[in-house]
Amino acid sequence: MEEIQLHSxxxxxxxxxxxxxxxxxxxxxxxxxxxxNKKNLPxxxxxxxxxxxxxxxxxxxxxxxxxxxxxxxPVMLLHFGSGPVVVVSSAETARxxxxxxxxxxxxxxxxxxxxxxxxxxxxxxFAPYGEFWRQLKSILVVHLLSNKMVQSFRSVRKDETAxxxxxIREYSSSLEKNVVNLSEMFSELTNDGICRSAFGRKYGDSExxxxxxxxxxEFLELLGIISIGDIFPWLGWISRxxxxxxxxxxxxKELDDFLEGLIRERMEKPEGGKNGGNFIDIVLEIFNDKASxxxxxxxxxxxxxxxxxxxxxxxxATVLEWxxxxxxxxxxxxxxxxxxxxxxxxxxxxxxxxxxEKMHYMKAxxxxxxxxxxxxxxxxxxxxxxxxxxxGYDVSKGTIVMVNAWAIGRDPQSWDEPEKFEPERFLKNSxxxxxxxxxxxxxxxxxxxxxxxxPGISFAVATIEFVLANIVHKFNWELxxxxxxxxxxxxxxxxxxxxxxxxxxxxxxxxKCLWYR
Ligand code: HEM
Numbered sequence: 301m302e303e304i305q306l307h308s309x310x311x312x313x314x315x316x317x318x319x320x321x322x323x324x325x326x327x328x329x330x331x332x333x334x335x336x337n338k339k340n341l342p343x344x345x346x347x348x349x350x351x352x353x354x355x356x357x358x359x360x361x362x363x364x365x366x367x368x369x370x371x372x373x374p375v376m377l378l379h380f381g382s383g384p385v386v387v388v389s390s391a392e393t394a395r396x397x398x399x400x401x402x403x404x405x406x407x408x409x410x411x412x413x414x415x416x417x418x419x420x421x422x423x424x425x426f427a428p429y430g431e432f433w434r435q436l437k438s439i440l441v442v443h444l445l446s447n448k449m450v451q452s453f454r455s456v457r458k459d460e461t462a463x464x465x466x467x468i469r470e471y472s473s474s475l476e477k478n479v480v481n482l483s484e485m486f487s488e489l490t491n492d493g494i495c496r497s498a499f500g501r502k503y504g505d506s507e508x509x510x511x512x513x514x515x516x517x518e519f520l521e522l523l524g525i526i527s528i529g530d531i532f533p534w535l536g537w538i539s540r541x542x543x544x545x546x547x548x549x550x551x552x553k554e555l556d557d558f559l560e561g562l563i564r565e566r567m568e569k570p571e572g573g574k575n576g577g578n579f580i581d582i583v584l585e586i587f588n589d590k591a592s593x594x595x596x597x598x599x600x601x602x603x604x605x606x607x608x609x610x611x612x613x614x615x616x617a618t619v620l621e622w623x624x625x626x627x628x629x630x631x632x633x634x635x636x637x638x639x640x641x642x643x644x645x646x647x648x649x650x651x652x653x654x655x656x657e658k659m660h661y662m663k664a665x666x667x668x669x670x671x672x673x674x675x676x677x678x679x680x681x682x683x684x685x686x687x688x689x690x691x692g693y694d695v696s697k698g699t700i701v702m703v704n705a706w707a708i709g710r711d712p713q714s715w716d717e718p719e720k721f722e723p724e725r726f727l728k729n730s731x732x733x734x735x736x737x738x739x740x741x742x743x744x745x746x747x748x749x750x751x752x753x754x755p756g757i758s759f760a761v762a763t764i765e766f767v768l769a770n771i772v773h774k775f776n777w778e779l780x781x782x783x784x785x786x787x788x789x790x791x792x793x794x795x796x797x798x799x800x801x802x803x804x805x806x807x808x809x810x811x812k813c814l815w816y817r
Contacts, residue, residue, distance in 0.1 A: 342377040342386060342693040352379025354531075359794035362677035365389065366707040375691050381531040384699040386690070387678075389707040391714050391742040394749070396690050397682065397701055398742070402750035405682040409700045412527050412539075416548050417519060417555070423603035425611070425680065429751070436596065436604060439586060441755045444498060444579040444608065450758045453497045454653065457766050460493045464767065465774055472775075472808045479780045482624055483803035486617040486767075491516075493763055494612040498605070499562060500578035515554050519606070520614055522551055524796030559602040580605065614797045615675040616760045622673035623665060623768055625804050626721045628777060629785040633723060637661055641773045651773065656765045664723035666764055667744065670709075670737055672721060674746035675797040677706035682752065705745050714743035775808040 345368050347353045356378075357364045365387045369376055374390035388394055397405050406429040410421060418426050424440055427433040443449065464485065472478045491513070492502040503512040527544055529536025539545045566580050583601050596604075627634040640661040645651055656662075684699045695701070710718040716731065725732045735741045738757060739749035747754035771777075779788060791801040 339694045339696075340692065342375040342690070342695070343372040344377045344379075345372055347379050350381070350532075352381050352383075354380055360792055360798075362704055362706040362798075363792075365678075365702070365704050366710070369704070369707060375693050377693075380700075383531060384696065385702060386695050386699050387702045387704055388690070389704045390711055391708055393691055394703050394705075394708060394745060395742040397703060398739075398745070398749040398753070401688050401690070402752075404685050404688045405701055406751050407683050407685055408752070409681055409683045411530050413522055413525050413544070413548050416552050417522060418606060419599040419603040421603075422597075422600045423607040424755070425607055432600075436600060437755060439583060439596070440604065440607070443582045443586075445755050445759050447758050450762050451653070453759075453762075456493060456496045457763060458650075460489060460496065461767055461770050463492075464489050465770060468771070468775065468808050469810065472810065478807045478809075479805050480808055481803050482806055483617075483621050483800060486620040487614070489767065490613045490617040490620075490763065493616075494609060496578075497759075498579040498608045498612075500566065500580065512558060515551070515558060516609060518551055519555055520610060520796065522548060523610060524794075555606070556602065559605055562605070563598075563601065579608070611754070611756050612759065615756075616763050618673070618675040618797045618799055619666070619669055619760070619764050620767055621800055621804050623669040623764070624771075624777070624806065625788060625790060625800060626669055626672070627665070627772070628779055628804075628806060629788050629790070630721055631785055633665065633721065634772070634777065636723075637665055638772050638776075641769050645769075645773055651766065651769050656769060659765070659769060660727065661723065662765065662769060664726035666761070666768070667726045667735070667737060668721055668723040670746040671715070671744055672709055673798070674705040674709060676746075677704065677798055678702045679705055679745070679748045680752075703745065703748070705748075708743060708745065711743070771808075774811060776811055778807050778809070780805050780807050 345353055345356055348355055356368065365376070366389065368378075369387065369389040374388060374393045376387045376389070378385045378387060388397055408426055410426070414426055415421050421427050424433065424437045427436060467485065468480055471480045495502040503516075525544070527536075527539045529539055562580065563584065566584060580601075583596075583604065587596055587598070587601055627637065640659055641651075644655050644658050679702070682701045682703075684695050684697055684701060686697050688695050708714065712718055716725070724730060726735065727733065732743075735744050737744045737746055739745065739747060739753045742749065747757050779785065789800075789802055793799045793801040
């Protein structure tokens, strides 16, 4: 009995002593090893047990990351729970992620809400890199987003913008104080534009239109949510208790019914597929044509439609909202822009694509808006497929990488007086004259870059240019209640795309141009 007791006490003690000895030896031995065997991790803000760095983030993480990067540098390692997240905040480091190592960061992390809503990632945005993703992206680019297709949607842009202008005119003359809610109106406009170009019709004013619109709005809202179980797998049960799982399931089911209805409707009266139909007709034709070589199934078609909707509506509306907010804050810039647009359009009613091409100041205003207000400030996250070095730091396989386009647009290394809204910086003979947002200049990357870069740039820019040129041509704008530009609140609202915290309200005064009947 004695012996057993002695034995049961000394044995664990021996293990502890040997473990301690082993750890000390390893530590001492590690010091002797060449430094290449040790990980050179990026600098990190101090983290807490279990939650990691989550306590340092608020509802606008791009701003918190920007603040932290000032202290820790342009490559920073954080932890969401125990999961490593690298945030990069300079043009040089963004280039390393999206150009030098684009293939290593070509996939996206899988979050459960997005996975469920996009049919298990059967869309372009979340599909794993490979043949399926390539096929789907090429269908999207060739049949909806190529320059040729974007031009072909000119009549949709023209009709929808004319309706928009008419609505502003009606509001301005009927409302007591002439105030229009531009934020709300831009959202409706981009919604209708995408639905008409891609699905052949809009939903806002149809029967059941209100229901469809609120379903789509709820879908966009859910896309901005990361379930707690994605960060702390052991807390996955919380989404079952707090109703998130149930809500996602309901929205996914209602969306599926809506999309099935849409597909049935198009199948019953297709408008000619490749010979002039809309995007959904063309995709259905490819789907039905076994000889096309594409292996898309019905779920991918529905996921693709959701991609177009999610990618193309809110993002474009946000750019218009911020552009007008900045123009109202900077009357000098507004005046220059109106002068340019009115001189080019002269007394005509219609603004043509050729006119838009000549509007260099307007293009500079749009670039400056995208520099300070990228709609998705952290782009869409990527994940490291293997161990890799970024700016000499070790980044391990599985690390999530976020590119802070918002911080890069404000980096004094790339921009003079970065906080100033100054479109002139992009004009001829200026320092940033050749900088563009197409994914080649890493100091301006609102659309991302590389293989996973946004395919919708031409589509979005065509809408933004046309709408902006029309509204500054046809109206003079001011803030309501005698507010001065400098008083306009420009704080941001949290969400998957970053809108103004408060809706943009403005007063439109008609100009005496020919357009006005
Ligand atoms: C101002 C408007 C827009 C902005 C700021 C924007 C921004 C972005 C960003 C930041 C990404 C991720 C890029 C990356 O990971 O490098 C992206 C991807 C994507 N965007 Fe856009 N986007 C806009 C308009 C559009 C439009 C109009 C469409 C389609 C109708 C669209 C469809 C997509 C798709 C499908 C992807 C996923 C690409 C992939 O993963 O391969 N976007 N967009």
